[in-house]
Every structure is written in structure tokens, then in C-alpha cells.
Amino acid sequence: MSMIEFREVSKAYQSRVAIDAISLKVERGERVVLFGPSGCGKSTLLHLIAGLAKPDSGDILIDGELAATAGKNLQEPEQRGIGMVFQDLALWSHMTVAENIEFGLIAKRVANRERRQRVREMVDLVRLGDYLNARPGTLSGGEQQRVALARALATAPRILLMDEPLSNLDDELSLQMRQEILRLHYDIGFTLVYVTHSHNEAKELGTRTIRLRQGRIDSASNGAAA
Ligand SMILES: Nc1ncnc2c1ncn2[C@@H]1O[C@H](COP(=O)(O)OP(=O)(O)OP(=O)(O)O)[C@@H](O)[C@H]1O
Numbered sequence: 678m679s680m681i682e683f684r685e686v687s688k689a690y691q692s693r694v695a696i697d698a699i700s701l702k703v704e705r706g707e708r709v710v711l712f713g714p715s716g717c718g719k720s721t722l723l724h725l726i727a728g729l730a731k732p733d734s735g736d737i738l739i740d741g742e743l744a745a746t747a748g749k750n751l752q753e754p755e756q757r758g759i760g761m762v763f764q765d766l767a768l769w770s771h772m773t774v775a776e777n778i779e780f781g782l783i784a785k786r787v788a789n790r791e792r793r794q795r796v797r798e799m800v801d802l803v804r805l806g807d808y809l810n811a812r813p814g815t816l817s818g819g820e821q822q823r824v825a826l827a828r829a830l831a832t833a834p835r836i837l838l839m840d841e842p843l844s845n846l847d848d849e850l851s852l853q854m855r856q857e858i859l860r861l862h863y864d865i866g867f868t869l870v871y872v873t874h875s876h877n878e879a880k881e882l883g884t885r886t887i888r889l890r891q892g893r894i895d896s897a898s899n900g901a902a903a
Pocket residue numbers: 690691693694695713714715716717718719720721722
């Protein structure tokens with residue numbers, strides 16, 4: 678059973694078609710990189726998987742369960758077991774770094790002690806141990822991205838969606854984060870769908886590259902290495 682399945686999914690914004698009858702299967706543990714020119718539908722595809730957008734037609738299955746169908750979400754985003762790192766998904770500015778990371782764990786009713794331990798592991802992972810009590814507004818762009826990554830991974834999601842998550846980082850930190858993502862993938866075994874314009878990131882992180890063009894899968898490059 679696939680972890681993510683799209684059956685003839687379409688999505689338009691007003692008259693603009695963002696996703697055009699896409700059928701797609703992503704298997705458990707796969708690391709899929711989405712490529713393609715600006716406006717081809719990459720972010721919309723992630724939003725559909727996450728439940729942040731509804732398909733106009735077609736079905737979306739997550740781990741074999743119908744999560745969305747024409748015009749409605751049958752599973753809310755928080756029911757889908759998905760972690761997200763999107764550029765426009767801001768951190769909560771009134772909360773500390775620790776509280777941001779802890780948020781999903783509270784929602785999942787993880788016990789107090791385990792929560793604190795998990796937050797500690799996550800800040801260490803993204804090398805922000807000294808910033809536990811800082812507010813996001815006092816951090817650099819790159820540091821904020823690392824908090825977002827820690828927040829997304831804290832609940833050990835079965836699917837991790839990332840939309841250009843490393844674009845604000847310098848080369849060295851970007852490399853470290855890519856290694857961390859691969860290590861975590863090995864440890865946790867999540868399914869990754871990753872949007873980037875970087876060939877380096879695609880080559881290192883992807884087990885499969887899918888190129889989108891005008892809301893459709895460009896079949897010439899589906900399955901090819903970056
Ligand atoms: N909320 C929205 N309202 C109206 N149109 C939208 C909305 N979101 C996306 N679109 C349109 O849908 C199409 C696909 O956009 P999308 O953001 O998915 O592309 P993308 O491949 O992620 O682009 P980029 O690489 O620039 O981030 C574009 O034509 C865009 O203008």
C-alpha cells in the first residue's frame with residue numbers, strides 16, 4: 678500500500694489550474710524530490726498532501742485511507758501524521774523556541790517528561806541548544822528554519838513535507854542539515870516529499886525526482902535521477 682496516492686487530482690485557483698489531473702504514488706520510506714519552474718504546482722501539491730488545500734476533483738489517499746476527495750477534506754491536517762517545513766509557515770512569534778517545538782507534542786498528549794526530553798533532543802539535533810528560551814523574532818533566518826525543522830520532526834511524522842527548507846542556510850549548514858535529514862530518515866523512516874530548485878539537494882536527498890510542468894507530471898523525467 679502506498680503512503681501517498683493521488684488519483685486524477687486537480688486543483689485550480691479561480692480560473693488558474695495549479696494541479697491538472699495528477700495520478701501519483703509515493704511508497705513508504707521513499708524520498709521524492711519535486712522539481713520544476715516557478716508556478717508549476719509544487720507547493721500546491723504539498724498543500725494537497727497536507728490537507729491545507731482541497732482537491733477540486735480526484736481522490737487523495739494517505740497510507741491507504743481516503744484523506745480528501747472532490748471538494749472536501751475527510752481528514753484534517755493534524756490527523757494525517759504529517760510534519761511540514763514550509764517557507765511561509767511561520768513560527769509562532771509569541772512562543773519560545775522550546776514552546777514552538779513542544780506544540781505538536783502537547784496536541785498529541787505526550788507526557789510532560791517525555792516532551793521535555795524530546796524538545797531537548799530536537800534542539801540539539803538542529804544545534805540550537807543555547808536558544809531554548811529565545812523568541813523566533815530574535816533568530817536569524819537560518820536559525821528559524823532549523824527551529825521549523827525541529828518542530829516538524831518532534832512528533833516523528835510518517836510523512837515529512839519540505840518546501841525549500843534550506844534556502845536561507847549557508848553551504849556548510851545546508852550540508853549538515855541534509856546529512857541530518859538523511860540520518861533522521863534512516864532512524865525514523867518517514868516518507869519525504871521535498872521541493873527544491875537545487876540540483877545538489879535533489880541528488881543527495883532524493884530516491885526519485887519528479888518534474889512538474891504546468892500542473893502535470895512531466896513523464897520524461899519521472900523516476901530519473903536529478
Ligand atoms: N492561494 C492561491 N491563490 C491563487 N493562485 C494561487 C494560489 N496558490 C498558488 N496559486 C497559483 O497556482 C499555480 C501553482 O502555484 P504553486 O505555488 O503551487 O507553484 P510552485 O511550483 O510551488 O512555484 P514556486 O517555485 O514559485 O514556489 C501558480 O500559477 C500560482 O499563481
